[in-house]
Amino acid sequence: MATTKYIFVTGGVASSLGKGIISASLAKLLQSRGYNVAIQKLDPYINVDPGTLNPYEHGECYVTEDGAETDLDLGHYERFLNVFTSQSNSVTTGRVYLDVITKERKGDFLGKTVQIIPHITDEIKRRIKLLGSGGKYDFVITEIGGTVGDIESLPYIETVRQLKWELKSRCLVIHLTLVPYIAASEEIKTKPTQHSVKTMLEAGVQPDMIVLRTEHKLNAEIKKKVAVFCNIDKQHVIEAKDVSSIYEVPIEMQKEKLDEMTLMHFGLKVGEKPKLKDWKNFLKRIKNPKHTVNIGLIGKYVELKDAYKSINEAIIHAGAAIETNINFEYVHSEKITKENINSLLKKFNGILIAPGFGVRGIDGKILAAKYAREKNVPFFGICLGMQAAVIEFAINVLKLKDANSTEIDKNTKHPVIDIMEEQKRISKKGGTMRLGTYACKIEKNSIVYKAYKSLKINERHRHRYEFNNKYKDLFIKAGMKITGENPKTGLVEIVEIPAHKWFVGVQFHPEYKSTVINPHPLFVSFIKSTLKK
Numbered sequence: 001m002a003t004t005k006y007i008f009v010t011g012g013v014a015s016s017l018g019k020g021i022i023s024a025s026l027a028k029l030l031q032s033r034g035y036n037v038a039i040q041k042l043d044p045y046i047n048v049d050p051g052t053l054n055p056y057e058h059g060e061c062y063v064t065e066d067g068a069e070t071d072l073d074l075g076h077y078e079r080f081l082n083v084f085t086s087q088s089n090s091v092t093t094g095r096v097y098l099d100v101i102t103k104e105r106k107g108d109f110l111g112k113t114v115q116i117i118p119h120i121t122d123e124i125k126r127r128i129k130l131l132g133s134g135g136k137y138d139f140v141i142t143e144i145g146g147t148v149g150d151i152e153s154l155p156y157i158e159t160v161r162q163l164k165w166e167l168k169s170r171c172l173v174i175h176l177t178l179v180p181y182i183a184a185s186e187e188i189k190t191k192p193t194q195h196s197v198k199t200m201l202e203a204g205v206q207p208d209m210i211v212l213r214t215e216h217k218l219n220a221e222i223k224k225k226v227a228v229f230c231n232i233d234k235q236h237v238i239e240a241k242d243v244s245s246i247y248e249v250p251i252e253m254q255k256e257k258l259d260e261m262t263l264m265h266f267g268l269k270v271g272e273k274p275k276l277k278d279w280k281n282f283l284k285r286i287k288n289p290k291h292t293v294n295i296g297l298i299g300k301y302v303e304l305k306d307a308y309k310s311i312n313e314a315i316i317h318a319g320a321a322i323e324t325n326i327n328f329e330y331v332h333s334e335k336i337t338k339e340n341i342n343s344l345l346k347k348f349n350g351i352l353i354a355p356g357f358g359v360r361g362i363d364g365k366i367l368a369a370k371y372a373r374e375k376n377v378p379f380f381g382i383c384l385g386m387q388a389a390v391i392e393f394a395i396n397v398l399k400l401k402d403a404n405s406t407e408i409d410k411n412t413k414h415p416v417i418d419i420m421e422e423q424k425r426i427s428k429k430g431g432t433m434r435l436g437t438y439a440c441k442i443e444k445n446s447i448v449y450k451a452y453k454s455l456k457i458n459e460r461h462r463h464r465y466e467f468n469n470k471y472k473d474l475f476i477k478a479g480m481k482i483t484g485e486n487p488k489t490g491l492v493e494i495v496e497i498p499a500h501k502w503f504v505g506v507q508f509h510p511e512y513k514s515t516v517i518n519p520h521p522l523f524v525s526f527i528k529s530t531l532k533k
């Protein structure tokens with residue numbers, strides 16, 4: 001296709017309706033018809049990226065290959081499409097303003113008054129079109145974070161207005177709203193949707209399609225009503241009923257013809273309906289498990305499910321791969337004590353210690369690593385989880401009583417985990433960790449080699465501290481092996497205990513690379529090990 005088409009997904013009525021999943025599902029459906037699709041997320045907050053945000057604020061920070069710290073929706077895009085995203089797929093208001101203000105300081109605006117329109121909107125436009133330039137993509141789907149009517153969203157909606165005018169038939173606006181069900185009167189209400197579209201109209205944007213998120217099936221009357229009140233074709237009112245898994249959404253959207261309506265809107269041939277064979281197989285395996293295991297995640301952000309989003313999804317992918325139903329339960333690391341650890345963890349067939357930062361909850365993580373090691377329970381430590389396992393091993397096996405990470409205790413006598421050399425000079429917090437993809441050399445005689453079936457892998461990182469190589473020999477002698485290293489720097493990326501059933505700690509984040517079509521080999525291997533008696 002010569003010219004890229006631009007699809008905007010906006011939200012109304014409430015947040016958390018699943019714009020990301022609707023965008024990813026449409027992208028998946030278009031991709032399965034042979035189109036190249038890029039998805040982009042525009043976030044209306046002033047942080048330059050979510051890297052500095054506490055997970056309690058917006059959930060997990062997702063890291064791309066090129067080391068961008070981004071919104072977790074980018075994770076959905078990668079998991080659904082099985083393609084990598086990058087810095088250009090994630091834009092925040094903070095980043096847009098930073099660019100414009102930097103240009104202003106350089107004198108690029110030649111004395112002009114710098115304003116939201118046109119300067120901020122131009123910068124947003126530039127970033128949207130950047131993805132479409134070069135002709136690589138047939139469609140660019142841009143999801144606008146927040147809800148229409150928010151003060152923060154205004155420049156984005158204004159940009160959509162301008163682009164709709166500029167791009168004419170190459171532009172499509174999909175508005176996602178909620179139709180609430182009032183139990184007392186047994187009625188589904190369309191008024192909030194009408195008001196939401198009115199707000200869009202006040203900003204000068206007529207949506208072309210409406211997706212109605214609903215708890216209950218909608219009848220033709222409701223759809224007709226929305227169509228009439230919102231100036232939209234009846235077929236362009238799409239129902240998005242709640243489903244048990246986000247991975248059902250592409251199938252539901254196909255039934256609702258979201259992709260067909262999109263193609264017709266652009267005057268493209270609809271053609272045959274894709275069979276989505278792999279996707280449906282994946283769903284079938286989720287629904288018909290042959291085994292069940294209990295896995296515990298030890299972390300400190302357990303109150304918020306989204307804080308460990310990618311790990312959650314990687315667990316689902318691995319479960320599907322080996323037809324296993326995984327009861328995945330979170331355990332608050334701050335609640336774990338020597339006294340209660342047995343009763344808290346005994347039900348688990350496998351223990352995963354989550355990534356994290358800072359002192360809070362670290363003791364519980366160290367106790368959990370000890371429990372898994374001593375009781376021969378399959379153990380998977382990710383980033384801080386790996387570091388906790390190293391500290392535990394140093395204290396209890398190497399008998400280095402006050403071994404620690406310098407992140408936890410600056411003055412520890414035995415810094416078995418220490419700040420990376422290049423990090424010592426860094427004082428700014430934003431975007432300064434060791435981020436993105438790095439190569440890792442794998443030792444042949446190892447659990448991880450059996451999983452990856454490769455001697456060289458690439459994984460994504462997000463950390464400041466590392467295994468202290470001064471202690472390497474002590475660990476190896478005592479039975480903790482180093483089975484993965486950065487080929488250039490010798491930085492330890494993977495530790496294992498060969499005498500254990502399955503004990504692996506990784507400094508990187510394998511969860512970011514697990515997708516529906518490519519479940520991550522380490523997660524699969526971990527879950528497999530929990531099935532063995």
Ligand code: GLN
Nearest residue numbers: 355356383384463464465
């Ligand atoms: N806080 C640790 C570090 O900076 C671990 C980071 C993580 O778990 N992502 O090295």
